[in-house]
């Protein structure tokens with residue numbers, strides 16, 4: 709009996725996932741949602757034959773697709789920000805706005821391939837297809853389109869300003885790699901401290917002191933004292949109306965703290981002029 713219920717539930721789950729695909733496009737307060745059926749009815753939908761693509765490298769495939777540019781009609785995409793594509797498994801990565809929106813046939817043109825009722829083949833070694841949506845390119849050789857520019861299992865695009873774009877003077881040297889302690893520490897800072905502290909005068913908080921100007925705590929705190937403060941501000945100086953939160957090991961690990969300290973120390977060498 710139990711088994712039977714489980715099986716019915718499974719069937720229900722399966723049937724609701726079929727045909728219920730949606731593509732979401734977000735930019736600030738703007739949000740557009742397209743269902744598969746709506747996309748298939750859009751002007752400009754056409755068949756595109758791709759000789760070889762990263763999802764199905766073994767043979768040519770003909771997709772039903774709509775020009776990527778038409779999905780973004782009326783959507784504001786400030787070039788200062790970053791457009792990210794988003795996939796059904798949660799993967800997200802940036803994609804170039806001018807390349808995606810290009811409609812000049814002298815360069816590669818991007819299309820959104822739509823998996824309709826007729827299912828695409830399963831991906832090699834996987835149980836799923838490249839659907840519900842797949843970004844493909846017409847004449848990919850014209851603009852040297854790279855493999856990473858063909859995201860499959862797409863479910864949306866989102867434009868946003870990153871903290872570094874919004875507040876450039878809070879960012880570490882762009883030459884530092886993403887896995888450097890300073891860059892990792894910048895993310896720790898954004899997650900835990902930026903709601904209350906500015907850096908170089910930038911940020912939205914009016915609560916705690918600026919952590920870089922005129923002086924950065926790594927310049928005037930003796931070794932070990934910043935960690936004491938972060939674990940519990942009352943460890944360092946005691947008064948009833950302190951507003952800073954405590955961060956225990958679960959909230960901020962020792963490793964994250966080391967990165968955070970590396971970020972702050974690095975920023976002491978990047979003060980805005982005039983301070």
Ligand code: HEC
Nearest residue numbers: 900901903904905915916917925938941949950951952953
């Ligand atoms: C809820 C807001 C809040 C958060 C979150 C917060 N702080 Fe604070 N912080 C304050 C306030 C307010 C002060 C001023 C003293 C007080 O009220 O405790 C302060 C003081 C400080 C000071 C002492 C500056 C000085 O010289 O007196 C340092 C350093 C500091 N914070 C670092 C951090 C770091 C690093 C983080 C992130 C791990 C952080 N703070 C998170 C609100 C916050």
